[in-house]
Amino acid sequence: MIFDNQYIQERIKKTEKLREEGINPYPNQVKKGIPSKQFLRENEDLLSMDAEVKKDESREYTLTGRIKFVRIMGKAAFAKIEDSEGLVQIYYSRDDLPEGYYNNIVKKLFEVGDIIEAKGFPFVTQTGEITLHCKEINIVSKAISPLPEKFHGLQDPELRYRQRYLDMIMNAEVKETFIMRSRIVSLVRRFFEEKNFLEVETPMMHPIPGGANARPFITHHNALDVERYLRIAPELYLKRLIVGGMEAVFEINRNFRNEGMDHTHNPEFTMIEFYWAYHRYDDLMKITEELFDYLFDHLGLERKLPYGELEIDFSTPFAKVPYIDSLTTIGGVPAEITNDREKIVAYLKEHKIEVDPNLTLGYLQAELFDEFVEGKLINPTYITDFPVDISPLARRSDENPDIAERFELFMAGKEIANGFSELNDPIDQYERFKGQVDAKETTGDDEAMHMDTDYVKALSYGMTPTAGEGIGIDRLVMMLTNQHSIRDVLLFPAMKPEVPRPELQPLCDVENLCKKCGHDVTEELKPAKKGKGMFCIDVNACKERAANKK
RNA sequence: GACCUAUUAGCUCAGCUGGUAGAGCAACUCCCUUUUAAGGAGUGGGCCCAUGGUUCGAAUCCAUGAUGGGUCACCA
Known part of the structure; x- marks a missing residue:
């Protein structure tokens, strides 16, 4: 009970x-x-x-x-x-x-x-x-x-997450973090509203999971008797709205990804995605910097904030480094290697990283990036011009068809935002989806995207040139509140189920006799393990009695 | 997924090289009309995470499992 x-x-x-x-x-x-x-x-x-x-x-x-x-x-x-x-x-x-x-x-x-x-x-x-x-x-x-105890409060992290209300009663500073979170979300919303973006709500249950590379949660719709997928990203629906004639939209809400959990990943997490017609990815970088300035000004924060041992300088404009350059200038990978699949595989092997040699150049470059570059990006930095084959929803650069007009924003070694000029060529989009489907088959990449013909059909009616971006709200809050675990910026982080203790079985009857010597004075005996009988407390006396019995 | 680590009273924690469990706070019974984690006297409270093993004897040693935390891997 x-x-x-x-x-x-x-x-x-x-x-x-x-x-x-x-x-x-x-x-x-x-x-x-x-x-x-x-x-x-x-x-x-x-x-x-x-x-x-x-x-x-x-x-x-x-x-x-x-x-x-x-x-x-x-x-x-x-x-x-x-x-x-x-x-x-x-x-x-x-x-x-x-x-x-x-x-x-x-x-x-x-x-x-x-x-x-x-x-x-x-x-x-x-x-x-x-x-x-x-x-x-x-x-x-x-x-x-x-x-809990009045002075030390509630320390056990497990109890703090499982019983957050107790954590809040006992640890006042916890509330501060969540008040900050609320203010940040509110300011982000206000920022985009002031820019005449329209907030919209798109489905959380998708017939085809899309908009990101991730495994979805699956649920079942009884009346229709069909599978539904909790959304991994709202992207494809928001772009359908651009096709429909909305020119600036955003959505702040939860995404669900059926993947591992750690200090930067929770199965459900909050993103803002916004789409802006008649703009390109460099406009996104500008508006993102504006957003950061807006947040810092309204929150009254210094531009330099501590993050654990680090100090992050949020002064705008942020640094910009093209993807391929970053491999060399930041990652220290020799330039002659970065465009050669075999050399990359060999280089990775040298550094004890095994990869599937069938991967395309873009995926191999991504391995290099993840290994040698990402963790070194401390101050806010845009990495620009991603390989096209790891950017299936982004528009190709007009100058170089292997490069996408795409960037990601990193800080403290973590990805915070991802944006690009949207691919609006329906034929190209169809081919890219097919490439993803092929990748699923050839390399067994179960996070590759699915073919979404309904989305391609939408594009086929013509989408204005558009730029779109997603910003991870949880990670943003972590940066601004100096929190190092996503669980500390989520009110109720995901936890494994608590295992209920089995009901205690009544002790089976045990003779009140020492198993060794047969001594029967109950007060001088103590039970060994459950069901294993009784033994004398006085070991020497017991040995003596056992000897005498013989 | 791999490795490291933790799990003892409601809470925060001790408990060494195996001999059968302790403190502070909280609770209970008293004393106390300006305290600050109030103070003083007394009392009760334990499936020592679980299951096996070793042992005369396990909170303690070993194995397996559960849950938490950390590092790494995976992952946008």
Whole structure:
């Protein structure tokens, strides 16, 4: 049973006791009191009051919050209660409350973890803390589970993620990160709205997974009796909207990828994707820099932020390095190798990286990039002009058909954004999908894209030249809040299921005799392992008895 | 997926080379009308992650598994 813990039982008894006293432990008609910070601010003047006891009994306040500390000193007590803004101290004593209420109710039945309402007037304690002197205290919600230890709080990361609400109660700074996250999302949304982008919502359940290279989650639609795939990216739907005549759209929402989990990957994660007709990929790089400036200005952040041991300089414009150049200038790969498939395979082998030698040049270059370049990109850097064969949805460069008009933005060694001029040639798109389907077959790449003829059909009606980009919101938040695990920027990160403990089996009957010597004084025996019998506690005496038996 | 590491009271943690479990906070019973992680006196509380193995004896040693964390690999 989930309530069989002794501490919970104690608290349930107190809850019953409240009911017996005619007090509802879960009342419904409670209004939020004055915010804690406002209470402290409005009574700051008491601090400079020229009086022996600094107080103002004419002011009346109601505070509501969760009890975090209680200090009882006989007939008077202090407690700290916490609301969403922070802690505030209250004081209550026997003689200020109705007859018997202090001794029998507040002192006995209210405890750390409970949410209460306190009414009274402000005063300043001897140590100079603005405190509410209570004339009335009421229960708002009784907690029957105890809170973790008050000083160390909740440390165990597993419990912090599984019981995030407890983490939030105990670790105030957690809330700060999520407040930042909310502000960032809000500002991103506002930025694009101010640029006259239209926010749209496209399907989360796709008949064909598309828009990225990733394995999807599969679900089933009963009425239609068809498989549906949770979306891995909204890209292909957003571009259908461009075909339909929308010229600037964006969507901020979840993508789902059925892949491994680690400190930068969660099965569901948040992206913004935006599409901008009559623009090209270099416009995207400009607007992305604008977005960062907008965020930093509105969040009041310094342009140089710490990220663990690193310092990241977010000053715009960001560095720009063409993909192939980056292999040499940043990755240190000799230039004569980077365009030769066999040399790349050999070079990778030298560095103890095994690859499928059937991979195309672009994929092999991607191996080089992932291995030698990505981790070294600390300050925000655009890597531009990607190989076409790893960019199946991007438009070819007019100058070089092997290169796509595509960039990715990296910082702290991690990819944050990916954007390109969109491929709007339906025939070329059809061929590229076919290339992906072939890759699926030849190299067994189960993350390669599927043929989406419906999308090609949409393109066949003509799509304006368009540029589109996706920005990983979770990773962006990590960068701006100096968090190193995606789990720390997700309120409820994905976790493996908790395995319930099997019910304890009753101990089978064991003779109360020592297995060695036959001694039968129960107090002098102790059980070995379950079902394995009893043994003497006094080993020497046992040996003696065993010897005598013979 | 590989390797390393952790799992002991509600929480935070001790527990060495095997001898049968400890502290602080929290809880319970008292004392205490300006405390700040309040203080003082006392009491109760443990499937030592699970299952096997070694052993007279395992929280401790070994194996396997579960879950968490870390490193790497995979992955846009």
